[in-house]
Amino acid sequence: VWPPAGIAQAALLLLGVRYWPGVALGAFFFDFLGIKPSLILALQASFGTTLQAVVAVYLLRHLGFRTSLARLIDVIYLVLFGATIATQINSTLGPLRMVLTGLVEWNKYWEVRWNWFLGDAMGILIFTPLLLIMLTKKGTNNSEKKL
Template sequence: MACVVARHDLRTPAVLVLETLVVAACYYAGGRLGLLLEVTAAGAVVSPVWPPTGVAVAFLLTLGPRCWAGIALGALFVLMHLTSLRLASVGVLVGNTAAPVCGYFLLRKAGFRTDISRLRDCVSLVFLGAFGAMLISSTIGAALLVGTGDLPTRNVWGVWLAWWVGDAMGVLLITPVLLLLPRVRVPTHMGRWKEAVGLVVLAGCLVPLATFSPASTLFVIYPLLILAALRFELPGSMLCALFSSVLATIAAGDRVGPFQYQSDVEAMLNLQAFNGAMALTSLLLSAVITEQHNTRRSVERACQELVEVLEHLTAGEAASRPPWDEDGPPRGED
């Protein structure tokens, strides 16, 4: 028995170390992907969608606060890839770690569910996990850049806004996808497969046309999001939103499509407005549809249970009824 307990005690730190390394690797991979989608704002190169924040919040909601060390380690790897470590890097590291952790505690305080099946879950993710908590990382990061002289004071608000919105978009676009992907089930009916293929083909044709066409046609993506939400709820709409955000970011970075004749600031503002409106539309609309479907299923189950109870009661009354109730009194008693 002592040997079994000892093995369990030794295995727990090993699992914790493995989880930390996995979280750090995923955070770093998200950072490398985010660096591929760079745009210029206020003289600084920023990422309009910063995936590591979404990865960090998703891991925190799945594994709990014990994975904060993996987030810090992953943020350290990203900083080492970007620049040489200095004293100011410690502050950036603290801010990038503290923001997702604070977002996690705010979401838990609000009773957030990882299945994101209620409207209140989406509202909490938007205003607590994204817009609220990410103020920490953007404020600390911009203040340190100004304090070290790397950022002129006149550009601080533009960089702060781009930093904050980029971190928030990472939570809004990446966290729901990571939380819902393990719950996605392969369609069993051929009709659902046809719908899924049709949605993929439609998104593959419509989104590139809207994001790379010189005409301002980004608005045509919203009916696609509505269709995806109606037929596939949150997983379908968020995947379409993520795909649209990636292509729109590439178009803004290359100054093509609707961003062709815009300045750096105009392209950044339009891109962030598009990403934010698209993420909010997908989250809130899908949450309302999911709540309606869950309510309908609950009503159907309640009706089915009521029918079963009535059938049992009817069968019990029929079994306890005397035989002459239907055929009249027994013979010899007329």
């Protein structure tokens, strides 16, 4: 389970896509200060993480997603577009950069990609609804928020 994926998506859903630099900076510093600090790897990680969250929010907003999750269709949209489709971005780019930089061997790409996808998807399925429910006021609908 990767909580930052769910937190990033919830933040952009609640605050708007214009806050993408916060997601990018968070991902950059997490990766840069991590086990193997590298400016290039941190920038690549930041790009994939941010792109995934931004695409998820655009897809959900386009479908009329409501952050209150009061409708069944909003839950289905979150599962399908937020946790399944949008996560394909970072679960493809992350392992690819690891293979290209020698951190992972090519024969392990699909295994790493599957684990990456599961981590991001579970983080979104657990933490995004939790934060949306906790931080969305009853009777309001933030789906009108400007992108």
